[in-house]
Amino acid sequence: MAETQEATVKFGVLNETSSDESRVALTPDIVTRLRKAGITCLIESGAGIAAHYTDDDYAKAGAQVLSADEVVAKADALGFVDRPSAALVAKIKPGTWVIGMLGSFTDADYIAALEQAGIVGIGIEKLPRQLSSAQSMDEMTSQNSVMGYKAALVAANAYGSFFPMMTTAAGTIRPAKVLILGAGIAGLQAIGTARRLGAVVTAYDVRPASRGEVESLGAKFLDLGLDFSKGQGEGGYARALTPEEQAAQQAAVDEKAAGFDVIITTAKVPGRKPPVLLTKAGVDGLKRGAVIVDCAASELGGNVEGSTVGTTVTDGGVTVIGAPYLASEVSNTASNLLARNVADVLAHFVRDGKLSIDLNEELDDALVVAGRPAAAAPAEA
Incomplete structure (x- = not known):
């Protein structure tokens, strides 16, 4: 057996659990993996x-189980499910690296605070997912996959009838008609899960390439009679529609939605206000007992007009579930995937036994959002 390299980089993870969060950014398997790369793992007791890993599990894998203050004091880099609070940023020593979803698209003040604190910020939301070398680091893809799976289960649980067709002595019950709005990673998982539960599934997305993906899973593609032939944005994400395009889409979706029992919305534009796909008029047009799960609900709004985080029931008897934390409800699997993403981002920046940045390297240039060093001068010919 090859000897483990002498540890030179200390990687710390803190307890982020709350009423909404059960995930952790480090798992025992990843501790073992990072040790072999010469990285020592520190984790708060x-x-x-909440993700079903004990302190003993981490200790057996080779991690140091410490208090939060000790982790912050000793770590060269800290990994997060989300990002450190302003209070925690004030405690982090200058020169520490922070890896997580830092909100660099929309929160310039937060990034400026990291800069002022002398912290190196690695924003996973900036990951250029078209790079093959970045696929294993893509937290958005891994967590959206878990979210889409859970969204279908939440919808089935809230719906007052069966998802599959059932033939009983008392008669035949028709299958639920499910509409998925947004056929990205989360949407495709929701399609596959709803189909496995026996529902008749239809889906829609503005990206032209999504039709083949939807149909490959056995779902129907919802034809709105609109042409958004340039719906594909950079990096594989859907682009934001123009106001005219969005109004046309909303009107068409509102009209079609009335024929469905369950609607799951998953359309996000990373770091920006999510598009409204279903207006209040569309919600009011649904039958009593219909269920909506809005995975994009947040403080920025959601895919459903007026949706908020949590569950509400309209005067017309439609249940609207704003559910941005679904990945956290599958905490063990979600943590396993997320920990791999964060660890691979960390490992990318460990060079010759220390953390370093090369802004001439595309991935480094994209991910470093705070504490950017001056680019190295080009070598003389």
Whole structure:
């Protein structure tokens, strides 16, 4: 057996669990993996409990189980499910690296605060997912996959009838008609899960390439009679529609939605206000007992007009579930995937036994959002 390299980089993870969050950014398997790469892992006591990992599990894998203050004081880099609070940023020593979803698209003040604190910020939301070398680092893809799976289960649980067709002695019950709006990673997982539960599934997305993906899963593609032939944006994400395009889409979706029992919306434009796909008029047009799960609901709004985080029931008897934290409800699997994403981002920046940045390297240039060093001068010919 090859000897483990001498550890030179200390990687710390804190307990981020709350009423909404059960995930952890480090799992015992990843501790073992990082040790072999010469990285020592530090974890706050209790950080993995909500994801079903004990302190003993981490200790056996080779991690140091410490208090939060000790982790912050000793770590060269800290990994997060989300990002450190302003209070925590004030405690982090200058020169520390912070890896997570830092909100660099919309929160310039937060990034400026990291800069002022002397922290190197690695924003996973900036990952150029078209790079093959970045696929294993793509937290958005891994967590959206979990979210889409859970969204279908949440919808089935809230719906007052069966998802599959059932033939009983008392008669035949028709299958639920499910509409998925947004056929990205989360949407495709929601399609596959709803189909496995026996529902008749239809889906829609503005990206032209999505039709083949939807149909390959056995779902129907919703034809709105509109042409958004340039719906594909950079990096594989859907682009934001023009106001005219969005109005036309909303009117068409509102009209078609009335024929469905369950609607799951998953359309996000990373770091920006999500598009409204279903207006209040569309919600009011649904039959009593219909269920909507809005995965894009947040403080920025959601895909459903007026949706908020949590569950509400309209005067017309439609249940609207604003559910941005669904990945956290599958905490063990979601943590396994997320920990791999964060660890691979960390490992990318460990060069010759230390953390370093090369802004001439595309991935480095994209991910470093705070504490950017001056680019190295080109070598003389």
